[in-house]
Amino acid sequence: MIDWLIHFALKLLETSRNVLPILAIIIGFQLLVIRKPLPHPKRTIIGFFYVLLGIAFFLEGLDLALFPLGSLMASQLTTPEFLGVNPFEQVVSWQAYFWVYIFAACIGFAAALAEPALLAVAIKAEQISGGAIQAWGLRISVAIGVSFGLALGAFRIVTGSELYLYIIGGYIIVMIQTRFAPKMIIGLAYDSGVVTTSMVTVPLVTALGLGLASAVPGRNPLLDGFGLIAFASLFPVMAVLGYAQIAQWRNKGSL
């Protein structure tokens, strides 16, 4: 218990150190430039402490439960015994990794739903759109995007194809969608992809990428293990733009 308390206190300290620069900037500008007291100082300070405590608990819990299991599973799913292939074979066909793609898709979907930053943006978007944008609709579309992106990213690591071809291709699709999507949603769609790659997704996805790149013959974990985050932040943009497009068509149809 004492050990654990010390461990947790260290985590809290680490979190505080990481947000210290931001806190200093906010306080500095508030005091020196704006020169007005905060509207509800006590409430704000308690709220800020909640944020710190929340992040510390969150990270502590992830370290304890999800991350060890996540990396264990990434390595279990890519062992030759599980794949049912000859361990000395140099070329393994990409179909053998079927369960890896499914796992990447499922974990991406679930991680996006657990992401606090996405929750924050979804709440804000629902508030300011007066309910026209549903927090759940937004989060589910983002989750579908992350899930498809990660499955494709895993496929890329297995086949060893060029990262930039996928990403540039994705950019072109996003630009075409931007041309036709309702104006109201564009900024939100762009942001929601990036927002998703945060506390839960980044460590889980990094573990998956490194595990996969070390397990597939001919891949170098240092070079091929990266790039999954880019997939996880690009595909939600397409998903949200697509969601808005479909919502618009359906509304027109019913009019």
Place this chain on the structure above:
Amino acid sequence: MFKNPFIKQLFGSFLDLAPILAVVLVFQVLIIRQPVPDVGSLIAGMLFVILGLTLFVQGLEQSLFPIGESMAFAFARKGSLFWLLTFAFCLGFGAAIAEPGLASVAEKAAIIAGNANRIEQTDSAKAGYALGLRITVAVSIGLAILVGVLRILRGWPVYYPVLFGYACIAIMTPFAPSGIIGIAYDAGGIATSSITVPLVIVLGVGLATAIKGRNQLTDGFGLVVFATLMATIFVLAYGMII
């Protein structure tokens, strides 16, 4: 008074986390067919995560959202472009420089650069390279928030900077060393963390609210995406120069 919303929020957090737990358990038991190791810490960890998420959301609505909003309004009323842009830059820079995920990626990038003989194979050279990379990313994110705020003030469409970013990345990638590309593409997503994102979003939305003729939805969002694109561009450039 406080109890009911808090319990409701706890339940909401549980719903948010249930899918991830389900995926992990189903795969471990039904597909990999291995026992779940250490069930005790799994349960304890999930409880911590649920509590953490609840506190975070509570604190966000009580603290970070109102602070960001009131600062955005204060800057808009003050009308000093210089201080607003300085604040925007500092916010982006300060958030990225302290981000632990970015620090660990920068170390990996230094190892790759060392292996490719782009820098000397010494610890000090690698540490210098990693620090340089972190500062590069932090500057790029600071600049991106600054440009994004300027975009809201001027009322430029949100896709202008994004289109610019996409074009730069598409042109630069073929010329960048192959070892840096994956890291460059991932850097932006890693450097924008759970505190920065809500603050930046609220800053954008608050400015769009405070300035006449701007729409919260069409103009307020789009700051974060430009930050990640700028990070990619700057890391590609860093890889080409060093």
